[in-house]
Amino acid sequence: MWFRLALRPALRSVGESCNHHRNILPRSCIAARCFASNSLEDRVYTSEQRDEVIDRLNSVRTDEAVRKLLGYKLTSNIETHLLNKGNFTKLEELLKVPSVGPKTIRNVCDKLLGISSNDEAMSTVKARRRSRSSATLVTPLLSDEIRTTAKILVTIVIELTSISWAQVDIRKKYLLDWQTVEVDRSIVSLKDIVLQAAELEKLLPDADLYILEDPTPGSVNSRSNYQLKSHFTCSLATSIHNKREENGEFKLAFVKNKLVEKHFKATVGSETISLQPLMNDVIEQKVFLGRSTLYVSQEQVNYLKSQESLKREQISRAALLAISCIDLVLAKSVSFDEIPLKNS
Numbered sequence: 214m215w216f217r218l219a220l221r222p223a224l225r226s227v228g229e230s231c232n233h234h235r236n237i238l239p240r241s242c243i244a245a246r247c248f249a250s251n252s253l254e255d256r257v258y259t260s261e262q263r264d265e266v267i268d269r270l271n272s273v274r275t276d277e278a279v280r281k282l283l284g285y286k287l288t289s290n291i292e293t294h295l296l297n298k299g300n301f302t303k304l305e306e307l308l309k310v311p312s313v314g315p316k317t318i319r320n321v322c323d324k325l326l327g328i329s330s331n332d333e334a335m336s337t338v339k340a341r342r343r344s345r346s347s348a349t350l351v352t353p354l355l356s357d358e359i360r361t362t363a364k365i366l367v368t369i370v371i372e373l374t375s376i377s378w379a380q381v382d383i384r385k386k387y388l389l390d391w392q393t394v395e396v397d398r399s400i401v402s403l404k405d406i407v408l409q410a411a412e413l414e415k416l417l418p419d420a421d422l423y424i425l426e427d428p429t430p431g432s433v434n435s436r437s438n439y440q441l442k443s444h445f446t447c448s449l450a451t452s453i454h455n456k457r458e459e460n461g462e463f464k465l466a467f468v469k470n471k472l473v474e475k476h477f478k479a480t481v482g483s484e485t486i487s488l489q490p491l492m493n494d495v496i497e498q499k500v501f502l503g504r505s506t507l508y509v510s511q512e513q514v515n516y517l518k519s520q521e522s523l524k525r526e527q528i529s530r531a532a533l534l535a536i537s538c539i540d541l542v543l544a545k546s547v548s549f550d551e552i553p554l555k556n557s
């Protein structure tokens with residue numbers, strides 16, 4: 214703390230100096246930066262294109278088409294400049310117009326010349342954004358090989374009283390198995406947690422990929438419960454990796470907390486609603502827009518019905534988590550904002 218307080222005046226003076234030099238940067242340098250590059254963002258215009266843009270800008274007071282393209286505010290600023298300074302003779306003079314910078318000049322030129330954005334480049338940018346969104350859903354980021362070759366998926370839901378999982382055939386969208394096992398609630402020491410996680414790992418079915426929820430603390434969990442759940446999740450993940458890795462390939466990942474709620478819109482405000490009605494819709498093969506479904510055998514339905522309400526909720530969560538992972542992690546990369554609403 215004392216170190217930061219001692220350095221604060223020096224850092225403030227350095228910042229003010231940087232701001233001063235940034236503010237007095239010659240506009241000619243900005244113009245050179247704008248027009249000298251030939252990258253996508255800093256487009257280069259031919260002399261004929263420049264002349265055409267200048268002619269249309271100088272006729273902004275009489276050309277209604279130009280006024281519509283530029284908008285009211287920019288048109289007003291350009292009209293004021295033409296009235297006070299006279300006609301433009303080169304594009305760099307646009308920098309003298311209020312609220313106009315290099316990016317605005319490029320936009321003005323593209324609009325007046327009828328140049329559309331590069332569709333291929335824009336699609337690449339969107340793909341990168343979707344990829345970054347996918348990276349925020351799963352940790353560590355799965356390789357393309359795992360995403361395309363994985364056939365069997367096991368999703369695991371860990372609670373303080375039990376652990377539930379669903380084993381799914383990814384390609385056939387077939388629920389192979391789902392189970393729930395009680396957890397000893399009296400265990401609090403880290404050593405006992407590790408030992409119990411190792412025993413529970415032996416009960417898990419084989420799979421090409423194991424998915425666990427990131428144990429992010431929520432409004433319902435107390436801090437001590439979160440720490441206990443986090444220790445158990447990490448211990449189980451370690452046991453799975455140590456026992457089931459193949460050729461050093463990491464077959465396990467954590468997905469973002471509340472992924473199921475977001476994918477199935479299973480929230481009212483900040484509270485999660487029951488997932489059992491959604492699971493019943495999946496069992497009845499009711500297909501939602503933009504979401505996969507699973508085939509669930511009658512034997513598995515009977516097993517679900519035989520469980521108490523809390524365990525049915527956890528088993529349903531494991532199965533719905535598998536659908537969410539298939540749709541959002543393995544099949545395609547989308548952001549939360551792109552997840553469609555449930556059909557009415």
